[in-house]
Amino acid sequence: MPSSLLTHALTASVDPPLRPLPDPVPDLLTTLGAAPRLAAHLRAVHDVAYELTTWLTTAYPTLSLDREAVLFGAATHDMGKVLHPAELTGPGSDHEPAGRTLLLGHGFPPHLARFAYTHARWTDPTATVEDLLVSTADKVWKGKRVPDLEDLLTAHLARATGTQHWEAFLTLDDTLTTLADSADSRLSFQNAYPVTPGDPIR
Template sequence: MTSIPSDVLSRALEAPVEPPLRLLPPVVAELLRSLQAPPRLAAHLRAVHDVAVELTDWVSDRYPGLAVNRDAVLFGAATHDVGKSLHPEELSGPGSAHEAAGRNLLLEHGVPPGLARFAATHASWDAPNVTIEDLLVSTADKVWKDKRVPDLEDRLVQALAAATGREPWEEYLALDDLLTRLGADASHRLTFQATFPVNQ
């Protein structure tokens, strides 16, 4: 494994970007530093976390009566691929070994199971016991690069419609408008991520 200077990881975590990307929660940034995470992973987590903030803020504004654990969604988005620090080959190719590895890694670092689980479940949005928090993390993990997954979005629409009593088509139109807007900045996020190396 080649060693990447820590300033490269710091740039991925802290560099100003246009359009702006929010910083990761300090506890997550510290964890990534302690793991000497690949800079590309840090950049990816930052991009997904930023989209998750937009999603959860939108849900909070549009559905004030809907109980969503915002902190859990944001932590889940900020750490969902942390297992790729152990499986960096999955940063540039397919693979799911990072999912269980990420959950276990977070548990080893004292993260409660209810938060660590997102690392293992972010690709399992079609599971029967999926929560609104799972759906939001999974959606952020797709739309950051303007990838639309109709079945995932339908699942989220159904959850939102059930919570409000409004018609699913109405919720679909509102969500589609948001995801289209978020997708418009995907090229900037992808460019930001691609400027950082995969190797540790």
């Protein structure tokens, strides 16, 4: 039986709106008995990824991008925190390989399960534009800007589209600034939900 707070975190309407997580992620979170705060966090990061990829498909229509993979990755990147709940509120990286293993064990293919592991490894030279977008969404949702990460993403955009690095950065920077400006509302939404399912909503 899912907790009512988990259901609330997955379905609550907020202002500004946060999109629901893509199927079948809500069912998986429910089956696993995930913490309400994890569900709220995943919704916030997924929403930023949605906005970011929407902008990309318009600004860079020739960019080869697996948008559905990015959205799935944003919606599941911290799934391993179901098994390592202390990392919901404190540091730790045990959730990263655990999340990938968990997703693989529930039948998700490697190209989707990988984001649970790669979202914190954006410096890996094999990181794809999809990996970098999930990592960027996982920073910008709370208003955090990481210049080295954004520079790697800019380089991908410039190479793929034949634009100048500075030009690609300016357009990306404008978009990320706009997304970061609404971070407070996403943080408030996430932090209203408890880490422990039995605790009350704030």
